[in-house]
Amino acid sequence: MSTTSGAVWGRAEQQDFRSRVRGTLLGAAVGDALGAPVDGLGPEEIRQLHGPDGVVDLAPAFGRRGAVTHHTQLTLFTVDGLIRAQVRRDTGAWHPPTDLHRAYLRWAATQRDWGPDLRRKDDGWLAREEWLYARREPTRPLLMGLGDERMGTLDDPKNPAADGPEPTARSAPFGLLVGWEPQLVAQLAVECAAQTHGHPVAYLSAGAYAVTVHALARGEEMDGAVQRALALLAARPGHELVSEALQRALGAVRQGLPGPARVAELVGEGRAPGVLSAAVYCxxxxxxxxxxxxxxxxxxxxxxxxAALTGGLLGALHGETALPPAWLAELEGRPTILEIADDFAMEMTQGPALHNPAGASPGWLARYPRGGQVLS
Structure with missing residues (x-):
């Protein structure tokens, strides 16, 4: 598959890529929605509420079935930021972490504002989707990390002690940059994770997850994709806890029939490496x-x-047709997710036809403005 700038994709390649993009984003959102009603509950509480088999179908959360959390919201803004980075590349302003940070600040505005502010012309279409203005239990590191316009970096990260899974759960889109080399995918995911979570286990887990999705989106199997992540992690300072977590996931596969207890053992205290390990195992x-x-x-x-991480992996591996239709039918925001998934696939496969240094489609620039303003 040739994916360098200006390369021509065959029709079958485009269709396969679009299916994996849709599968990744929809799979992550469906997992998020399935887990939302029981997030933070213990196994006994889950069984008391949902029966001896636990959760087997979508259940109400935030007043409806199929509701998503801040994980899905931020994943969509990650996609938006990646498309905007590609569009801005024509101007010579090529620094994707900055474009991602601006996208995350647009998400942060949805958590403060009652609804879209149409005066902000550079917000683009995603920030005008009213359903995204619901506050879905964003964690303190997210709100603190994006509470001002200073961008956290690896040298000066936001929230240096924050080690939760939130940045990993928004990092699947980085893996969909199939034309990039894996080490660049990892680097971008790591840099963008440090914008809210500065502990090495948090940002390295995000990088490992992005590389795993990247390998799957390029047609590899799960085991090989995890091995690629391990190989790239080995060169990173402070990788040991994340690498050990992935190795535990691989080892657990050979330890008998899978069940919730084994998943809980891998999750541990709920830090980023444990959640990544459990998702890879699932x-x-x-x-x-x-x-x-x-x-x-x-x-x-x-x-x-x-579940969001698990869904992203399985969606990248199998494509959208493997996802349960009944769950997709009730998924909150499904039209928006499909729309931005298809925009991403079109940008990555046909970007030069949409914009180039000599000119651009006005409609595309209205959707993904090149402007740099984020907040009024």
């Missing part, structure tokens, strides 16, 4: 997407991020 042992996501949510603890 994807490795999944008989199908439904089975993998149910495993991810019934362990107790951080059900929403664990």
């Amino acid at each position: 994807a490795l042992v999944a008989e199908d997407v439904r089975h993998g996501l149910r495993l991810a949510v019934n362990q107790g603890g951080p059900a929403a991020p664990t």
Whole structure:
């Protein structure tokens, strides 16, 4: 597959890529929605509320079935930022972490404002989607990290002690940059994670997850994708806890029938490496997407991020047609997710036809403005 700038994609390649993009984003959102009603509950509480088998179907959260959390919201703004970075490249202003930071600040505005501010012409279409203005339990590191316009960097990260899974749960889109080399994918995910979570285990988990999705989106199998992540991690200072977590996931596959207790053991205290480990395990042992996501949510603890990561992996591996249609039918924001997924696929495969240094489609620039303003 040739994916360098200006390269021509075949029709079958474009269709496969679009299916994996849709599968990744929809899979992550469905996992998020399945886990939202039981996020933070213990295994016994889950069984008391949902029966002896735990969660087997979408259940109400935030007043409706299929509701997503801040993980999905931020994932969509990650996609928006990546498209905007590509569009701005024509201007010579090529610094994707800055474009991602601006996208995350647009998300932060949705958590403060009652609804879209149409006076902010540079916001683009995603920030005008009213359903995204619901506050879905964003964590303190997210709100603090994006509470002002200073961008956290690896040298000067925001929230240096924050080690939760939130940046990992928004990092699947980095893996969909299939034309990039894996080490560049990892670097971008790591730099953007440090904008809210400065502990090495948090940003390295985000990088490892992005590289795993990247390998899957390029057609590799789960085991090989995890091995690629491990190989790249080995060169990173402070990688040991994340590498050990991935190795535990691989080892757990050989330890008998999968069940919630084994997933809970991998999750541990709910730090980023544990959630990543559990999600990788669920994807490795999944008989199908439904089975993998149910495993991810019934362990107790951080059900929403664990299932979101699992869904992203399985969606990248199998494409959108593997996802349960009944769950997709009730998924909050599905039209928006599909719209931005298809925009991303079109940008990555046909970007030069949409914009180039000599000119651009006015409609595309209205959707993804080149302007740098974020907040009024």
